Amino acid sequence: MDYYNELAAVVAAEAEGDARWLTLRAPRVAAAVRPFQFVLVRVPGGGFTLPRPLSVTAADAAAGELSLLVKPVGKGSAALCALAPGAEVGLVGPLGRAVAPPPDALFVAGGIGVAGVFFAVAEACRRGERPRVLFGARSASQLFAAARLEALGADVTLVTDDGSRGEAGLVSDRLPEAPPAVVACGPRPMYRALRERLGDAVPLFVLMEEHMACGVGACRSCAAPAAGRPGFYFAICQEGPLVDAAAVDWQRMGGI
């Protein structure tokens, strides 16, 4: 496999609400990475045994740069959010499967989940398409990088639980009539609601997340319960992170 272990320089660290849009100079990974793939980023400062898996949100092969959208949810992500231009951070990638989204797929993002679909939306726009994106969050402050998403030229609908921006409600209540397919990245309750609303008629693909260690399928840490194989699991880093929702045994995901 073509993986690269690069020491990346932070080119820019821009605020997106309380998240950060980090642009890193990592020429080999930037040239190779495709939508839905991720990198394992080593948290600087010591005290962290595990690297953090992060979706590559944008990549510019010509500039040798890639971008990550990081929300501080724990000590590791907070340390990454504190990176300033000029700092260096180690990363390995591109990891996970590069998958082409189904034609005319509707993209659905929940909160920081926009990080997982942004690259695919950007690529579709670059091809001259105008992909539909349904982007929801609890409130306006959690609609991370919404302006960047709109600037891509996609057909973006913003939705907030509290109506502080865009339409009020949940993304699952705003689904258009019979989309050909849905590609979603967000919290598990959002996936549950999408599964319920879409039923079996519409193919649903979701980005999976789990504690991860190696990123290459060796250690079997990032397990997700496999549908049709009672008791067994698949490795998210290897089969995903974008997987057909029908491949996941949602009962064993605790019903969500």
Added chain:
Amino acid sequence: MSVPLDVTVGGVDLRSPVILASGCAGYGAEWNGLVDWDAVGAVALKGVSRNPWPGNEPHRVAEAPAGLINAIGLENVGLDVFRAEKLPALADFAPRVVVNVIGRSREEYREVVEALDEEPRVDAVELNVSCPNVTGGGMAFGANAEGLRSLVRDCRDATAKPLWVKLAPLVSDVVPCARAALAGGADALTVANTVPAMAIDVEARRPVLGNVYGGLSGPAIRPVILRLVHRIYAETKAHIVASGGVDGWEAAAAYVLAGARAVTLGTVLFQNPNAPREVADGLAAWLERHGFADLSAAVGALQQ
């Protein structure tokens, strides 16, 4: 001129004392492109059982201070798929191949060891008698000296391959276990497996791991394992593969001085896939600085 790193461990000639640790190493090929295989003497492949094991419920890993707690649960593809798909993928692989073997009964261990005896690509078998994450196997054998001796003997009789035994660290005295494994016919001892441990998420008020308990690895356990290596070497002079928290050449050198002939790298790979190269180079430079002609000259070479 750097000091050669080749060394014989438990009947296996290694070109480097750096071994990728079972579990972290997967089936070897996963690390292609990230690990510099030229620096690696052997890969200890993931534990293989007779039938596929599904592994534990997530979460399977939790970060710990200077370490990692895992409860993978020995997920593996089982003997048949291992032989049909995983071993052939290592046909052109330069490092030695050590296959870790797991079982829920003595018969299962023996059956897998017997089958691997027919595989030319397998250079050694490592009996895992010390995994903390599964019930009814693993550790149950590792904690009882007589049970261990007789399990090792059964497996010894089932294969002509070099036989290594991976010991449990958390026993009241490791030396009787080491002696039992050697009496059963072990050629080398891997010291040691992970240390039983736990993590709790205080906001969720739940154990982090799906399996509740797991095994601690990484630098956190290194001083504990270093003592075990020193004890076993002092008492038995056995061939020892030190396994526990090597994150650089200094840790590897300490293990060699304590009596190890090789070291495994596991948890460090997640932070630094280039660690095997760094450890091999650092170790060679250290041997040269201290005037050792080769690696075996440094084994147990603490100043009196």
